[in-house]
Structure formats: structure tokens, C-alpha cells
Amino acid sequence: MPQGERKGRSIRVRDFSRPTTLNADRLFGQVAQKLAVAIISGEIGAGELLPNEDALRADISVSRTAFREAVKILTAKGLVEARPKSGTRAAPRERWNLLDPDVLSWHFEADPNEKFIRDLFELRRFVEPSVARLAAQRRTAADIARIEAALRAMTENPPYSDACVRGDLAFHEAIFAASQNAPLQCLASAVIATLQWSMVLKKGEEEAFADSLPDHENILLAIIDRDGDLAAVRMTGLVIDSLNTTLASVNVGQVEPDKIARIKHTK
Amino acid sequence: MPQGERKGRSIRVRDFSRPTTLNADRLFGQVAQKLAVAIISGEIGAGELLPNEDALRADISVSRTAFREAVKILTAKGLVEARPKSGTRAAPRERWNLLDPDVLSWHFEADPNEKFIRDLFELRRFVEPSVARLAAQRRTAADIARIEAALRAMTENPPYSDACVRGDLAFHEAIFAASQNAPLQCLASAVIATLQWSMVLKKGEEEAFADSLPDHENILLAIIDRDGDLAAVRMTGLVIDSLNTTLASVNVGQVEPDKIARIKHTK
């Protein structure tokens, strides 16, 4: 069956996360990605954008249309600023919408440094406990079912397998959804991106994963009991543990460059 | 001087916030705004997008180029999803990047309902205290100067004047900046949008504003003292007070529809 083949032909890292707006199979999407990575990695750095003639001659011969649409996407995400006649420049980092799913994805691909991972974990540390508290207060039966299903995917599949990782991401996303707060839910993509990366970095450390399973389960129990404070405390513990094991993997493990290279390769 | 005239001819609500990517003076920007408002207000609602022929004939005769670039912007912000053969559809609300500055601005213009304001205050309630704690721990002398300058703008100008409002926004933004966490800083735009709206709704209630001034000052003092816990507690109090007075204005004041209409008018 050729279509099944096509579907499974390559697993991309960001396939796990929420559907992104970035059509990588479309031309403008490729150009946008290439430019974004160049900007985020600092290759372009707040200077003027590479003239389109360069871009389309070096990479692939893209028409002005595709190039402009790619630039429009980057503009919408704050990566570049196009001023009427003076030129299109790469924007300073303060302007980037770092919480945009695509920007996060590009950022990890371009410059997955430790400071950035720390910052994201800090965000998780502040947000996720509160979200868990809300979830405990507002969850419906359907929310519980969704969280349970995600947890089941984690326990019933081998650690760090695709299905297991997907389950972990779904676990956290379901808790966000149970919070019933739409703006808050937008942060789920940032959390998921963080999780995904920490999972890739930690891959192989199965004891750490096994330890985290009861923590997940206990969070679910607190949410079922509508015990917001307990859910928040337990979520705090989970995030801190996750940060520690992730940083341990990054610092101790000399495999880090290899892993990062592999992640980039599987993009 | 005609150019000065043009600058001051209309005060826009979002002029106070960080510079948005939305070029309202460009054609594609206007189309994007119009479509975005139609989607967010529910006028289009997850169905198929109005065929471009309709759009360009009804509103203004815009070329396919401008229309497509507008759609690309909306795609990048998650408001629409374009698929090759099936058409370009308005996306469900879960996909919207509600924390994007432009989307926030459009959301307030299209559908400033109480639930949304509550959700945003909830976000503030969770995030800002933690940010204040970080700011207290990491602030530099320059950060202090920036916060002080913002506070001065609040005290030295008449309540709810433009300069005063700008000062209030700058106060909160400066605290975010002092946290030294880039992803966290992206939430500043959401906080600022919330503040801006609550300020417009509260306008005229000068006693509430006067009461909040010492609160602001005390937060600054805690940050100067590097007392993170105290800064967090005080920020929590400020956010809660702000929510209460804002909701009181919305619920008690029968002026609400009038005010909202006026805000929309000044867009």
C-alpha cells in the first residue's frame, strides 16, 4: 500500500507535537524554515536579510512569490521586520514569538543550548503546577478519561518508544485542556516542545522514566480527587525531577553532541 | 506640518503595546485584520473561508497577491488552515495562538467577553508573581532604573492619561525583562494587553488607581531588596486587586457597552 508507505517513511521530531502551521512539504514552508534557522542560529543576526536573489540562487530557484510568502510567515512570528522601503531585517530576539510552536521547533533545531532549555523548564515550573490545580478544580469525566488514556500509553509501551513519548506529551496536554483556560492552553505547545527535547536527551535512562511513572499517576489521582493543592505540589515535583534528570543527561553524558546531531538529522 | 498631523490623527489602543507585526497601513495588513476579526468574532467560525472573489469584491478590490499574503499571516498565527484542494478554512479556537500580540489585539477588538478577560487575569495571576520573584533575584541596576522610570511616569501624570497608562504597562514589562528569561518575556505582551483593557474599562475610577500606586511602589522596593518571596506576594495582591476592580467596573458599571463601543471605535 503506497500511501501507508508514504506516511511512515520518516518520523519527524515535531510530528508528536500539535499540528504546526508549517508546511514543510510546501516550497514557502521550506524557505521559511531555512531563513528562520539562519536567523535563530545567529547566522543572520539583526542585520539585513539576505537579498532574495541570493537566496533563490543558492538554495533552490524559488520565485519571488514563494519567497515573499515565506517572509510574511516570519514577519507574523516576529522573526523579521519588513519596513516599506528600507529593507527586510532580522528582528532582535526580544521580538521573536518564542512561544509560537513553529518558532520553538526552529529554535530547537537551530540553537538548542542549555540556557534555553533551562528557561523553558522555568516556564514549566511556574505554569504547570497552576494548570494542574485548575485542572483538578474543573476537570470533567471526559478530561479524566483523556488523561488516563495518555497515562496508559506511557505504561503499556516500552520507555521512550514513540507511543510512550506520545502518551507523555498527551498527558500534559490533557491537563492543560482540563484547565478550561484557552490562553493558558497556548502554553501547552511550549511545554510539549520542552518535554520532547528532554525526552530525546534522556533517552535510554529507563530508571528515571520508571521513577516518573508513579509521579504521573499520583498527579492523575489528585486531579480525580479534585485536590488542587496536591496536584500542584506533585506537578512541581515532577517538573523539578524532569529538569534534574535532563540536565544530568546533558552535562554528564558525553553523548550529547551526538544526540543533538541525530535530532537535527531526523528533522 | 502634515506629517505631524498624520501621526496624531488617531490614538489606537494597541499603540501602547509592543510594536506589532501588523502593518495596518498596508493593504495585506488591512485584509488580515478584517479576516481575523471575522474569524475571532465567530462570523466565520470553523467553516470555509470566504472565497477570495467574494472578499475582494465586497470589501475593496484587492489583488490575489495581497489576499494570499494576508492569509499567510493568519496561517502563521493559527487562525486558518489552508489545504491544497479542500480549501482554506477557519481553524478551531484551540489552534489559535492566543498569546500572539496581534491575535490578542484582534481578539479584544472582535470579542472582548468577560470570560476571556478572566482567563487572561488568571494567566497573570499565575505568571506575574513568579516573574516578579525572578526579577528580584536577578535584577540589575539598569532594571531598577527602568522600573523606577516607569513608576515615575505613573505618579507624575494624571491617572489614566496616556503617559500614565504607558508607565503602568512599562512597569510590568520592565519586571518581565528583569527576569532574564526570554520565553517568559513573551508573555509580557499578553499581560500588557490585559492591562490595557482593564485600564480602559476602569477609566475614571481614580480612587482604585490611587490605591494601586503604593502597591506598585512596594513591589519595586521588594525587587530592590532582592526579596523574591515578598515581591511575589505583593504582585499576587496587585493582580487580584486589579481583577476585582476591573470586574467591578464591568459588572456594576452600566457604561460597559458604551466603553467597549468606544474602544472599538478608536481602533
Added chain:
DNA sequence: GTCTGGGATAAAGTCATACGATACCCGGAA
């Protein structure tokens, strides 16, 4: 009758070209 496969079809995507507007650069004049 149901399922499968391929072609018709419609919409998005891509390309090429052209023109208008304006900010910026540079050279000439005072």
C-alpha cells in the same frame, strides 16, 4: 452490491512580469 482504482476537478501553490511608491544613497551645486 460493494469495494477498488483511476480520472475529472477545484483550489491552493508557484512562476514570471510589470508597475507604483518611497526611503536611502550619492553626486553635483552653492
Added chain:
DNA sequence: TTCCGGGTATCGTATGACTTTATCCCAGAC
């Protein structure tokens, strides 16, 4: 040296044609 003016580069917009892609429907096979 300074100021002014025109040229130029670049973005924005418009137009028309062609390509790609996925859906839908119908015909043919089991």
C-alpha cells in the same frame, strides 16, 4: 562642507498563466 535633487534599490500591489495536490465521483472488477 553642507544642502539639495535625482537616481536607485526595495517593498507593495496587480495580473495572468501554469503546476501540484487532494478530493470526489464514477466506472469497472470482484
